[in-house]
Amino acid sequence: MKKIKKYIILLIISVQFVLFNSDVVYSQQYSEYEVKAGYLYNFIKFVNWPNYSFDNEYAPFVIGIYGDDPFDDILENAFKDRTLYDRKWLLIHYNTLEEINDCNLLFISGVNRTELLKVLDVVKEKSILTIGDNVEDFCELGGIINFTKQNSKNRFEINNEAAMNVKLVISSKLLSLAKIINKNENRF
Known part of the structure; x- marks a missing residue:
């Protein structure tokens, strides 16, 4: 029963992805x-x-990218004309920790x-959802969500303890789909 529930939730998330990006729907x-x-x-x-994560009710939802940007224009196209929590969104590429x-x-x-540890140290007390792109030991080192590969399929793991430490609340539905890593080891 629990496996069926996981598959249903994963199916719902996948369908939502397809529906929110009609340009992708038409590609095979x-x-x-x-x-x-x-x-x-x-x-x-x-x-x-x-609430304190935003300066005011009109502040945009800011998505930052640090390191390589494997998306090219995909994020801009996927999020175009969309709002996130009824906010406009803004994409920023960061080149330095500062x-x-x-x-x-x-x-x-x-x-x-080494650079990952520095990045995680910069954001460790901020309500920032950190997401790694198949970064080794990402969640064990204090990152919150990490994409992984399992049998050539995209999967993800979540360090819910790290999320709670920065006052982010992850839905139990999302947690039920992830491999849970509740280690927030000393990073230094």
């Missing part, structure tokens, strides 16, 4: 990062941020372990 094949863009959109819908400030979601890709 989805790229890995078109699928991941859909996951990001749905992760956002299944996570609650504290630039990382008040984003709501930070996608981290193509960084080495």
Whole structure:
């Protein structure tokens, strides 16, 4: 019964991805990062941020990318004309640690372990949903969600303890689909 429930929720998330991006519907094949863009959109819908995460009611929902940007224009096209929590959204590419400030979601890709530790240290007390792109030990080191590959399929793991530490609340529906990593080891 529990497996059936997981598959139903995964199916709902997948259908929502297809419906929210009509350009992708007409193509016969989805790229890995078109699928991941859909996951990001749905992760956002299944996570609650504290009110103080936004300067005011009109502040945009800020998605930051640090490291490699494997999406090219996929995120811009997928989120075009969409709102996130009734807010416009803004995509920012960060090139240095000093630039990382008040984003709501930070996608981290193509960084080495030393740099990852520095990034996680910069955001450790901020209500930022950190998402790794198949980054080794991402959740064990304090990241919140990490894309992984299992039998050539995209999967994800979640460190719910790290999310709670920064006052992010992840829906039990999303948690039920993930491999849970509740380790927030000393990173130094």
